[in-house]
Amino acid sequence: MNTLLEIEDLHVAYGLGSKRRSVLDGVSLTVDEGETVGVIGESGCGKSTLAKTIVGLAKIGGGSVCYRGTDVRTLSGPSLKEYGRRVQMVFQNSLASLNPRKTVFQTLETPLIVHGERDRRSRRRRIEDIADRVGLPNAMLQRRPHELSGGQRQRVGIGRALILNPQLVICDEPVSALDVSIQAQILNLLSDLRREQGLSYLFISHDLGVVRFIADRIFVIFAGRIIETADYQDLWRDPRHPYTRLLLAASLGESTPDRPGSPPPPSTGCRFRHRCPFAFGLCAEETPVLRDIGGGHRTACHLG
Ligand code: SF4
Ligand code: MG
Numbered sequence: 001m002n003t004l005l006e007i008e009d010l011h012v013a014y015g016l017g018s019k020r021r022s023v024l025d026g027v028s029l030t031v032d033e034g035e036t037v038g039v040i041g042e043s044g045c046g047k048s049t050l051a052k053t054i055v056g057l058a059k060i061g062g063g064s065v066c067y068r069g070t071d072v073r074t075l076s077g078p079s080l081k082e083y084g085r086r087v088q089m090v091f092q093n094s095l096a097s098l099n100p101r102k103t104v105f106q107t108l109e110t111p112l113i114v115h116g117e118r119d120r121r122s123r124r125r126r127i128e129d130i131a132d133r134v135g136l137p138n139a140m141l142q143r144r145p146h147e148l149s150g151g152q153r154q155r156v157g158i159g160r161a162l163i164l165n166p167q168l169v170i171c172d173e174p175v176s177a178l179d180v181s182i183q184a185q186i187l188n189l190l191s192d193l194r195r196e197q198g199l200s201y202l203f204i205s206h207d208l209g210v211v212r213f214i215a216d217r218i219f220v221i222f223a224g225r226i227i228e229t230a231d232y233q234d235l236w237r238d239p240r241h242p243y244t245r246l247l248l249a250a251s252l253g254e255s256t257p258d259r260p261g262s263p264p265p266p267s268t269g270c271r272f273r274h275r276c277p278f279a280f281g282l283c284a285e286e287t288p289v290l291r292d293i294g295g296g297h298r299t300a301c302h303l304g
Helices: 047-054 077-086 104-115 118-134 136-140 151-160 180-197 206-216 234-236 242-251 281-285
Strands: 003-014 021-032 037-039 062-067 089-091 168-170 200-205 217-222 225-229
Touching: 003 077, 003 200, 021 037, 021 047, 021 200, 021 217, 021 225, 021 242, 037 047, 037 206, 047 168, 047 200, 077 089, 089 151, 104 118, 104 136, 104 151, 118 136, 118 151, 151 180, 180 200, 180 206, 200 206, 206 217, 206 234, 206 242, 217 242, 225 234, 225 242
Parallel strands: 037 200, 037 217, 089 168, 168 200
Antiparallel strands: 003 021, 003 062, 217 225
8 A cells, every 4th residue: 555644753842942842752653545544642742733744834843744755845836736735634623714704615716726726617516516525505605604503614624625636634623623413424424535535534633432433543642752553443442551541431431531730741751651550660761662562553651
C-alpha cells in the first residue's frame, strides 16, 4: 500500500523565550492510501496542533511532514496549491468554521472558484452533486449557517472539504459537538464517502469509542507524545498503556479521566507518571520509548 502522509519526529512549540511551550514532542505516524488513522487524546495533548501542522496552519519546529514522499515545506506556487486541494480539513465547530454571511451554495462554491473552476454551470453541477452526496437537500443551498442544525452544518463542512476531490481529509473532532444520534449519522456518512471515493482520513478525537468506529489504526497521544499505537481491534481488546486503559474506561462510561487539578506533565521520565497508578522508581528517571510488543502494537511504558 502506498504511503500518503508520513510524519517523522515532528516537533512543534508555541510562544517565545521563557514562555516557549512544547506541544508536539517527536511525533511520528503514517497514513496509507485508503486508510483511516485515528488519533486520540484529551484536550491540550497536541492533537489539534498536529492537524494544523499538516495543513500548514502551525509551524513545524523540527522533523518533517511528507506528502507522497515530498516534504511539504519544499512546496510553493502550483505544488502548494495542489497540496491544498489534495489535503482538506473538517473542523469541530461547524458554526465557527462557516462564514455566517454565506449561503451553503456560496460556501461550497468558494473552493471551486479559488481553484479555478470558471464555468458557472459546471460549478452548480458540482455543488448539487456534493450536496446530494453529503445528504443536503437542494432546498438548503440557499440557507445560511444559523438556519441549519448542527448536523446539517457539519454536512456542509464535509461537503466543502470534499468538493475538490481530496485524497486525505483531516477530521478534527468532527462529531464531538453533535448529539449522539447525529454523531452516528455523520460517522456513517464519512465511512460511506471513504468507500465511494477511496479517501484517507486522519481522524482526531478525545473519544476512543468514536475513533474505534471509523479507524483502521489508532495512535494515542499524551502530552505531545505518542504513547501507544495499534490496529483498532488490538487497541480496543488489549490496551497496554495505563493512559489508554483510562481512555477506554472513559469511553465505556466507567470513569472519567482524572484531569482537573492534575499537575502538569513532567518534562523528564514518563510524562504520565503523576497520574499513573502503576508508577515506580524508573518512571521518574527514564523516558519510556515506543516498543513493539508484536503485530505492530507499540507502547511506551516501562511495564510493557
Ligand atoms: Fe505508568 Fe511508569 Fe508506565 Fe509511565 S512508564 S505509564 S508511569 S508504569
Ligand atoms: Mg482540539
